Amino acid sequence: MRTIALLTDFGLSDSYAGAMKGAILTISSNVNLVDLTHNADSHNIEKASFLLLSSYRYFPKKTIFVAVVDPGVGSKRKAVALKTRNYYFVGPDNGILSLAACDDGIKRIVSLDNKKYFSETISGTFHGRDIFASVAAYISKNVKITSLGGTLRQMKTLHFSVPQIKDNMLIGQIIHIDKFGNLVTNIKKKYFLKFIKKGRFIAHLKGKSIRNIYNFYEESDIENPFFIEGSSSFLEISLKRRNARKYFKSRTKDKIIIRRIF
Amino acid sequence: MRTIALLTDFGLSDSYAGAMKGAILTISSNVNLVDLTHNADSHNIEKASFLLLSSYRYFPKKTIFVAVVDPGVGSKRKAVALKTRNYYFVGPDNGILSLAACDDGIKRIVSLDNKKYFSETISGTFHGRDIFASVAAYISKNVKITSLGGTLRQMKTLHFSVPQIKDNMLIGQIIHIDKFGNLVTNIKKKYFLKFIKKGRFIAHLKGKSIRNIYNFYEESDIENPFFIEGSSSFLEISLKRRNARKYFKSRTKDKIIIRRIF
Amino acid sequence: MRTIALLTDFGLSDSYAGAMKGAILTISSNVNLVDLTHNADSHNIEKASFLLLSSYRYFPKKTIFVAVVDPGVGSKRKAVALKTRNYYFVGPDNGILSLAACDDGIKRIVSLDNKKYFSETISGTFHGRDIFASVAAYISKNVKITSLGGTLRQMKTLHFSVPQIKDNMLIGQIIHIDKFGNLVTNIKKKYFLKFIKKGRFIAHLKGKSIRNIYNFYEESDIENPFFIEGSSSFLEISLKRRNARKYFKSRTKDKIIIRRIF
Numbered sequence: 001m002r003t004i005a006l007l008t009d010f011g012l013s014d015s016y017a018g019a020m021k022g023a024i025l026t027i028s029s030n031v032n033l034v035d036l037t038h039n040a041d042s043h044n045i046e047k048a049s050f051l052l053l054s055s056y057r058y059f060p061k062k063t064i065f066v067a068v069v070d071p072g073v074g075s076k077r078k079a080v081a082l083k084t085r086n087y088y089f090v091g092p093d094n095g096i097l098s099l100a101a102c103d104d105g106i107k108r109i110v111s112l113d114n115k116k117y118f119s120e121t122i123s124g125t126f127h128g129r130d131i132f133a134s135v136a137a138y139i140s141k142n143v144k145i146t147s148l149g150g151t152l153r154q155m156k157t158l159h160f161s162v163p164q165i166k167d168n169m170l171i172g173q174i175i176h177i178d179k180f181g182n183l184v185t186n187i188k189k190k191y192f193l194k195f196i197k198k199g200r201f202i203a204h205l206k207g208k209s210i211r212n213i214y215n216f217y218e219e220s221d222i223e224n225p226f227f228i229e230g231s232s233s234f235l236e237i238s239l240k241r242r243n244a245r246k247y248f249k250s251r252t253k254d255k256i257i258i259r260r261i262f
Numbered sequence: 263m264r265t266i267a268l269l270t271d272f273g274l275s276d277s278y279a280g281a282m283k284g285a286i287l288t289i290s291s292n293v294n295l296v297d298l299t300h301n302a303d304s305h306n307i308e309k310a311s312f313l314l315l316s317s318y319r320y321f322p323k324k325t326i327f328v329a330v331v332d333p334g335v336g337s338k339r340k341a342v343a344l345k346t347r348n349y350y351f352v353g354p355d356n357g358i359l360s361l362a363a364c365d366d367g368i369k370r371i372v373s374l375d376n377k378k379y380f381s382e383t384i385s386g387t388f389h390g391r392d393i394f395a396s397v398a399a400y401i402s403k404n405v406k407i408t409s410l411g412g413t414l415r416q417m418k419t420l421h422f423s424v425p426q427i428k429d430n431m432l433i434g435q436i437i438h439i440d441k442f443g444n445l446v447t448n449i450k451k452k453y454f455l456k457f458i459k460k461g462r463f464i465a466h467l468k469g470k471s472i473r474n475i476y477n478f479y480e481e482s483d484i485e486n487p488f489f490i491e492g493s494s495s496f497l498e499i500s501l502k503r504r505n506a507r508k509y510f511k512s513r514t515k516d517k518i519i520i521r522r523i524f
Numbered sequence: 525m526r527t528i529a530l531l532t533d534f535g536l537s538d539s540y541a542g543a544m545k546g547a548i549l550t551i552s553s554n555v556n557l558v559d560l561t562h563n564a565d566s567h568n569i570e571k572a573s574f575l576l577l578s579s580y581r582y583f584p585k586k587t588i589f590v591a592v593v594d595p596g597v598g599s600k601r602k603a604v605a606l607k608t609r610n611y612y613f614v615g616p617d618n619g620i621l622s623l624a625a626c627d628d629g630i631k632r633i634v635s636l637d638n639k640k641y642f643s644e645t646i647s648g649t650f651h652g653r654d655i656f657a658s659v660a661a662y663i664s665k666n667v668k669i670t671s672l673g674g675t676l677r678q679m680k681t682l683h684f685s686v687p688q689i690k691d692n693m694l695i696g697q698i699i700h701i702d703k704f705g706n707l708v709t710n711i712k713k714k715y716f717l718k719f720i721k722k723g724r725f726i727a728h729l730k731g732k733s734i735r736n737i738y739n740f741y742e743e744s745d746i747e748n749p750f751f752i753e754g755s756s757s758f759l760e761i762s763l764k765r766r767n768a769r770k771y772f773k774s775r776t777k778d779k780i781i782i783r784r785i786f
Contacts, residue, residue, distance in 0.1 A: 010441065014299065014441055015269070019320045025265050036539045038536075074477060074478020129320060218598065231540070241567055273703035280529060281755070284558065288582070334742050335741060337741070385755045387754055387755050
């Protein structure tokens with residue numbers, strides 16, 4: 001059975017996500033529907049794009065991801081379907097698909113032009129239900145993505161901020177904060193270890209320091225924040241059984257500076 | 263595979279919704295379970311009824327909707343199953359099913375009397391699990407609804423407030439506010455267009471005015487609120503990338519007054 | 525189709541729960557995935573354990589429950605799979621599984637040692653995805669739990685506080701508060717009825733009194749709190765269409781004292 005995974009900013013108090021699933025099942029009842037989240041921040045394409053990047057690879061090959069954070073719905077922004085090395089992605093052409101799709105390796109980008117694969121009536125405000133859900137359902141029924149519309153040479157792609165080295169400092173930033181208050185940085189653990197060369201380090205975030213890196217939470221005492229490799233292989237800043245977001249008063253885009261100590 | 267769609271006010275922090283699904287799967291493991299929402303306002307039958315109305319038609323034919331906002335659980339209020347033109351509905355006889363079922367066209371109303379299709383033990387507080395889930399599961403296995411109990415001539419039906427025309431003003435009200443702050447009115451776009459006859463208009467809500475109607479969000483500037491046809495074909499009041507609920511300080515049941523300008 | 529039911533403290537705003545489901549479907553696409561809740565209080569093993577206890581028995585036999593509230597993830601705490609009389613349970617050996625598993629009757633405890641049934645790479649922070657989801661998926665494919673690792677004689681077991689009788693008073697406590705504000709006690713209705721012997725009673729919680737017991741909410745007036753048998757067969761303290769938590773300003777672990785009146 002094919003999997004269709006949904007990521008939206010529709011929330012769970014309205015019936016929007018439910019209506020998308022209804023639209024899918026009307027076309028193809030033999031799919032596994034999985035929610036990545038429907039609580040993406042309203043209109044925040046960057047954050048949703050990171051959530052997709054950090055989870056897509058744990059899904060079965062050929063999973064179809066439908067991602068809809070779409071403030072431009074109904075306007076001239078394109079709608080696209082992508083085939084990547086292992087997966088399919090469907091959504092607005094506003095960058096939301098780009099981090100995950102580029103990470104997996106894009107094989108084809110198609111502009112969703114063929115109305116045959118849309119719902120009969122198209123709302124001006126809810127392409128998630130009337131276009132993206134419908135198209136995903138047809139892909140799950142093995143409709144070729146080249147049938148969906150013309151091939152595009154390029155699509156809108158988000159810039160994923162990579163850490164910088166400057167004056168012997170490794171400079172990264174907070175790109176996501178999870179429910180536990182863990183601060184996800186844009187620094188891969190491998191890259192960090194290469195930078196500190198098995199030496200000691202001190203990192204600063206919002207005027208407070210981090211001096212340790214651990215493999216799991218329980219290695220730490222309860223007082224001091226530490227780095228830990230998160231589940232998406234980026235370094236995270238955590239506090240044992242406490243909330244690092246509150247401790248640092250940190251937000252996404254905050255800068256983190258790491259220095260070697262000799 | 264049949265779809266069973268659930269709408270409750272049970273929230274997502276307890277395991278009530280999960281237990282309903284367990285009860286369904288115990289009887290019928292070959293169904294697609296879809297959440298419409300479990301975050302309906304506690305005990306708010308009207309709001310839940312609107313959510314069901316606005317989403318039911320996007321589901322596959324023969325979908326069984328189970329809607330449980332049920333402050334009268336365990337009392338003498340009846341429990342019902344409905345067959346409509348295209349769907350089945352199961353829930354308490356308190357009006358929650360009425361807007362969607364009437365919209366689709368009711369073919370039969372049955373009082374849930376036959377305990378054969380209930381769980382073995384019936385909690386006085388959780389008919390969602392012990393009666394409604396169980397009955398829905400049996401319907402998905404093609405048990406006829408006439409087997410579930412006696413036919414009723416009528417059921418409790420909510421009054422859906424329709425817009426009024428008075429002294430050349432079109433008077434409607436806010437019937438739902440979604441996660442984005444969009445204010446859903448009870449005025450269908452068609453009805454509005456017929457009223458303004460291609461002319462200009464001015465609308466007032468909570469002392470502020472609305473002067474434009476658009477087909478999609480991006481047509482608007484960022485300053486001014488506007489009408490837009492929402493995904494359930496009612497007019498909504500929105501602000502581009504902002505929250506109209508906060509802008510108007512509006513609540514459900516607020517009155518909106520529309521005048522033609524000559 | 526086998527059911528796998530998930531209970532975590534991962535929340536619904538990140539994609540952690542989604543990634544667990546992706547990991548399961550990668551191994552076994554022919555399962556029913558059900559969320560018990562992902563909103564268990566962060567790191568609160570006791571509360572999660574109660575949620576599992578109160579809902580597991582409504583699931584089909586052979587359901588596999590995966591429960592992950594796991595502050596000790598990555599440390600030396602064991603990971604276990606249990607076979608009980610009717611079900612399977614998978615999770616950290618920190619007590620989270622113990623109330624439900626003991627209630628159903630444990631037949632075998634296995635330490636998850638066999639890496640063959642884990643994901644290829646194991647994150648130090650997300651065994652929910654890399655170990656527990658994976659193992660549950662293999663159990664759903666009929667891998668014997670004895671293949672998963674060595675049998676254990678015992679596991680960490682939570683102490684479920686049972687009510688006490690002292691100086692002719694029945695003393696219980698609040699063990700859970702649900703979304704509606706219903707206060708779930710640790711007193712089974714049967715036990716309560718035996719104590720009061722068909723007589724009258726007065727109960728005290730946080731300086732306020734309860735004098736009635738009803739079978740359903742609508743039996744009560746709107747002013748006075750009352751006992752009612754909740755859906756998990758424990759007595760709950762409720763207020764008709766109001767929030768008993770707010771009325772009593774109560775929290776879990778608050779003591780409730782019941783006296784007979786002659």
